[in-house]
């Protein structure tokens with residue numbers, strides 16, 4: 001039976017990292033996958049994470065199963081301290097169903113399965129462009145997808161009016177996927193005023209918002225980056241939030257994320273939670289404990305939380321500083337074009353405008369790996385490689 005099966009296409013992002021590992025050239029640079037690197041090119045384990053792991057190692061060990069949606073104390077800190085704030089009405093009135101999921105991808109897949117099971121007629125609308133895995137996840141969950149205008153290539157800015165017009169044409173009962181902050185891949189987010197208008201349009205149209213919230217802390221700050229999401233969390237409003245702690249806690253391989261479903265009233269939470277649990281039980285049964293235990297330990301300890309906030313600020317400021325250095329390096333190599341827009345983009349990525357062919361040449365000729373959409377992981381640029389990358393870009397666009 002297996003002999004008739006053809007190979008699947010390579011993953012648009014992780015497939016590149018696999019190819020990078022196999023590349024035997026000495027001088028090679030991976031700017032594809034969104035993983036933070038410090039100025040030496042290393043992905044550090046955060047100090048707060050090491051300290052939390054030390055404490056966990058000293059605590060009595062428990063290895064029996066967690067509940068299907070994970071540890072309740074983890075759900076509580078995620079809702080209270082990260083996404084919404086402890087005093088938020090949705091938190092204090094108890095109208096949120098939650099689950100600890102294996103990463104943000106796990107949260108999106110649980111959300112997709114939940115949508116398919118409970119709203120089988122709904123279409124999910126995704127920004128154009130979006131993270132390539134969004135399409136894979138919702139296809140796998142058998143949720144039909146369509147695209148909406150988001151990015152204006154000519155101005156490197158949000159295509160705001162067309163986006164609003166597209167929302168105003170979406171059928172009631174559909175789901176709209178939005179990026180809570182640090183839009184992946186464009187790095188272009190709405191302003192707070194635009195978020196308000198988007199939320200008005202989404203709710204006015206009777207849509208269910210689903211926010212992918214994977215980069216909290218990488219744009220302006222942990223609190224500041226939740227402002228768009230909080231705009232959706234209006235009294236009585238429904239929304240779904242998929243959080244990832246891969247980037248902001250540097251816990252990539254621990255697979256730690258969360259799905260939060262904000263219900264209109266607390267009475268509904270029991271039924272919604274039971275549907276979420278059902279999806280999880282038939283998928284991975286219950287989550288792995290370690291990553292969530294780390295996040296829980298850090299967020300509940302004042303000193304570890306302070307260390308964490310500082311470490312997130314360090315990552316953020318290195319990326320923002322690198323944006324300017326990259327623009328300067330491109331200018332110093334006389335690369336044609338104005339790249340100053342790169343300093344306006346937010347989060348880990350820069351959407352450079354490089355074409356598919358240029359991206360391919362960078363890989364083939366210079367062993368520089370970037371995503372086919374022209375997305376560069378700015379955190380992969382270091383003092384050791386930035387000049388060479390700028391020079392190579394100059395050669396492919398020149």
Ligand code: LMR
Pocket residue numbers: 013014032033034035131133184
């Ligand atoms: C990315 O966009 O590079 C990250 O979210 C990692 C991934 O899983 O694709």
